[in-house]
Amino acid sequence: MNKNIKFHGNLKINDMIIHWLPTNYCNYNCSYCIAHAPIVNKNISFTDLSILKNCADKIFSINKDKYTFVFSGGEPTIYPYFIDLAEYLSKNKNTHIYLFSNGHKNKDYFSKLFSINNFNFNFSVHLEYANISHIKELIKLANTYNKYIMVSLMMNPDKKEKYELFFDELLEYRKYYYFGIDLAIIHNNEKIDKIYNKDEINWFNNSILKLKNVEEMFKYTSDIPDFFQDINTRYIFEDDKIIYLPHRVSIIENMKNFENYFCVQGINSMSINHNGDYKGSECSISPLIGNIYYDDIDYLKLIKPIKCSINDCNCRINNYSPKFKYQKECYNFTQINTPKIIPSFYLYNEVCNLKNQLNDLNNKMNKIIDSIVWFIPVKKLRDNFRNKFKTAEQSRAEQSRAEQ
Template identity: 35%
Template sequence: MNIIDYNDKISEIKMDDIIFQGSDIDDYNFLEINWQLLKGCNYKCSYCFGQELLSKDFIPLEKLKLAVDKIFQIEKEYYTFTLLGGEPTYHPDFLELIKYIYSFTNKNISILVVSNASRNVEYFEKLLQCVGNNKFDMMFSVHFEYADIEHVKEIIFLFNKYKKNIRIHFMLHPNYQEKIKSYFDKIIELKKDYNFIFELIELSEPPNFNKIDSRYTKDFFEWIDNSKKIIDDIAKNSDFNLFPNSYFLDKNGNNMHIRHTLSVRNNLNVFKGFYCCAGVSLISIEPNGNYRGAVCSEFPIVGNIYDNEDINWIKLINIKKCNLDRCGCITNDRCNKYRNINNAKIYILECRKKYLNLFVLSLLNRFDEDMENINKDIKSLDSKTMVLDSKIFHVNHCIDIIINTIAWWIPFKNWRESFRGKFKVRPDQTRPDQT
């Protein structure tokens, strides 16, 4: 597929001409688990939807492990766990959860942690030690109401030491322009010697967070766009993408890639009336365990992943006609959106068919594995039975020796035979008969 970068000619795109928006990878073979571990955060950023305090009410580790087990029952080639909050690193079992996810060595797994990285460097060193050689990324959101440039540098140094990907996101608060510009120059200088991904993130406006903050000025937008070009010119991007590239398809057959923030700024995230397909490559888990096929309240809750029931993949893979004015979440770029309902239905039916085929194949594979394990158990049982028979024979032989030894001292033959007969022991031929 030939996808053209339209970031510099975005004015040529008309939303009325768009007939599709979605991911440019084979969605079916990929699953992103967008997992909100907790609501609470140690920061209270003025522009953030999450304003809950950290509490001691956490989902216990055993339930988190149960959720992971259920997720891996969905047959995919690749799994990306996006762990976020609140601030996910404040969950007391966060490191244990990381270890448990990676314990499934037969799965192709990557983990992305979305964090404000406010915990000390020692904590993140422990985290990276848990990660080991597995695929791992962290998205470090720098919030200028709290930011400390020295701590930002220390985190970058640490991730370079462990050769792990880190993405530095400057959250561009309109009221902190001077601080942002000062930090930008320092990070650009650091980029010459250290490997990390650097991005400038435009804030969304509450309460719906689906359009750009209205406090941005034309001058600030100009600085942002020029700064992004500087980043693009010197960036040494990671080989592993945290998000798949999304693209737009117009009615003339043009495939166009647009940076997410630019599409939001230019009102190209208006999919009202489109048919959105959820649950094919995405499952969104809320802090209480409720899950659905997109990071969108328009889709109904399918179930609770912390309950005892398996994930209902039939309901997870679904279509919903969009009634929202805008789609502001970058994660939902993964969900294919069609202007024509028939195209959406064909896509969903094909995905369900593929999953059903894989599900049946998985059941057959599990049956074969179970039968193989049963055969191994039978062979093991046969072997153990033979060992037990040998031990029983040895014990009986020892008992015979003991009884014959005792009988040896009985002076009369008929008494000896009577004594042996009580234990059904054959005579010991080493003692001459005595009468």
């Protein structure tokens, strides 16, 4: 089916999604963790809040109508100033915040977060540590704040009976409280059929149908946050047919292979590591651009397209990145949209830098010419030789001085 896909991603360039790791440490040690997050300890240090606020201000300089901050890790809530950072971001009226957390913090902590405007929560349920009573407690709390949260149930192959039991309890709880359920497949970049057998995949497909039925019976009438929907997993086929597939379903159906596609990874997305290193997306082949904590954003490098060389694009964040099968379509898209997002001050500075580089080059060229012409014995011939290398701007300047 991938051969017939000519585009995948989100064509809305007026939105920006920022995947940000305030820390790479975690308080869990899950056996299947692909991040291999180090365990938090008393001796670690954290980036000062003022640096992260300054980083946010740089991001807001990008010309966008909406900014979506997605925090993961590690465990983001280990960062001691996370609530302060979320409150600072929320002061921008076009900001939406998504926290991906293992939910280990207590009700008082989440009450402060749920009171923040446009704050959204993805509860990652890791069965090696999870407590169903605490999960239900936070779901109930979110409902009191009219917050729609997503509960991602990790389908740990070693905990099959437990994730089936948790799913049944959550499905029953969904009849009384509004929240989303995401069956999170653990794949570690391996093929799904190497992790799960046919019965487990059938259970996944049947559970998706059960969930849809319950959601139809007990509909949530308010708006569901964008990032918790499947509007970004957009496929366009060679016959121009358009479909939207749930993220996990597209993985099961092996529709995440975009090898040799052209990805405009930074035009509506950015990934920031715990130390401030940033790149255009969360993708492993996305090139490192610089350090946003201490340097200005290099917008032209950020939105430079890359050719994909991997066959599994399984990170949800990367659903935003526009991916084109044909280079010409990628080029046209980039040419049209690049001027729309780059701040005017950046373009002005780039023009000034280019002009300074040209002036430096002209000065060096003049010195070289001056060193050569003295070998010409006749002054008139020397002047004629010099004039051949003068730029139009230099000639106009000399003419203006002569007229004065």
